[in-house]
Structures are given as structure tokens and as C-alpha cells.
Amino acid sequence: QVQLVESGGGVVQPGRSLRLSCAASRFSFGNYAMHWVRQAPGKGLEWVALISYDGRNTYYADSVRGRFTISRDNPINALYLEMNTLGPEDTAVYYCARTGDGPGLFWSGYSWGQGTLVTVSS
């Protein structure tokens, strides 16, 4: 069964940076594109970013483009989200999600981690 474990969340001051990690196991990590999706407290889901299986292609939501960077390290089965110039609007639970097999599942989160909470506050 797919396992995704996010880490790196916490309380950070506005304007500062934070890096989130997602440890993947029990599947061939290097074969799948990966998403980051966030959820502000009591709010709905918001897509953040997507990276192709080989890391060559990345896609971002307008709200984070230029501030966040998605990356991956396939040999160690790890996904990252580097977040810069954080603001209160970035406060959320951040989930990593694996895509599925086939082109129809590239834009979907097939399997999800349990999330890590990022709180931006002074």
C-alpha cells in the first residue's frame, strides 16, 4: 500500500522560508508525477504544484508561482516544496499526493499523505 509521509511543517514568521518534505514508500516513486495540495483551516482544497516523474516539468498555481519551488530526489524517494516569502495566506495543511497510472490520472491525486501543518504568524 502506498505510503506518503509529509514533514517540515511548523510555525514560521511572515516573510520567512520553509521547506516541506514528503517521504514516499511502497511504490516505484520515480515512475509517478507528484502533487502538493493545501487546505487552509476550515477551508477547501487548493492545488499548489505538480512535478513530472523525472522532475523535468513543473507546474504551479498562480498564487505561489515565483515563491514556491517543487522538486524531487528520486534515488531517495523524496518530494520537496521550498516555500519563500511566506504570508498568513499560506497557512494550511500541506498534502503530497501521488498521481495514478495513465494520462487520465496525471492531473489527479490518486494517493495522499496525511499532511503537515504550516502556520505563518508573528
Next chain:
Amino acid sequence: QSALTQPPSASGSPGQSVTISCTGTSGDIGGYRFVSWYQQHPGKAPQLVIYEVNKRPLGVPDRFSGSKSGNTASLTVSGLQADDEAAYYCSSYAATNKVVFGGGTKLTVL
């Protein structure tokens, strides 16, 4: 404000069917078949229940079905069960190379 519009709430009695709508534009739902639906129980991670408009991942019961007409997608849950009570989110690929979500619908099983 979410890119896709969902009703904030829906309800039905056990055994009944309920349909949740998700309205977008020709730049997302209307233009592509990459529409997904997610179920999220309180305090839990989302779970994919429908992808590519009407396909079910392995393990999702056939009580869950999806459809699309024009710029509106729909999720139907048949034979409602107590465990179906959750929030449901639609999502779609959107030009260019983005994913957009709906605001979510809280389904109550009466």
C-alpha cells in the same frame, strides 16, 4: 473564491441517491475530461472517488458515479450510507497546465 462552483451542502436519507454539481467554464470542465472528485472525512486526507469524469479507482464502490454536461460535472452517490457523510470536492485540469478545485460540498446523511 474557488474556481469551480459547488453547492455548500447536500443531504439525503440512507438508501437514497444524491447528486452534487460542480460548475466551471470552457477553460476547465467544459474543455477537458480531466474531472476528478474527492471524498474527505473530518480530520482525514482526501480520497479520490472519481477521475476522468466517470472512472472509479480500484476499491471505490459503484455507488459512486460521475458525469459531465457542458461546463458542469456531477457526482452521484446512490444507496446512501452513513459513512458517505463527508465533504466532497471536484477538481479539473484548467488551461494552462493547472488544476482547479471547487469549494466543497458537505454531504449529510439524514
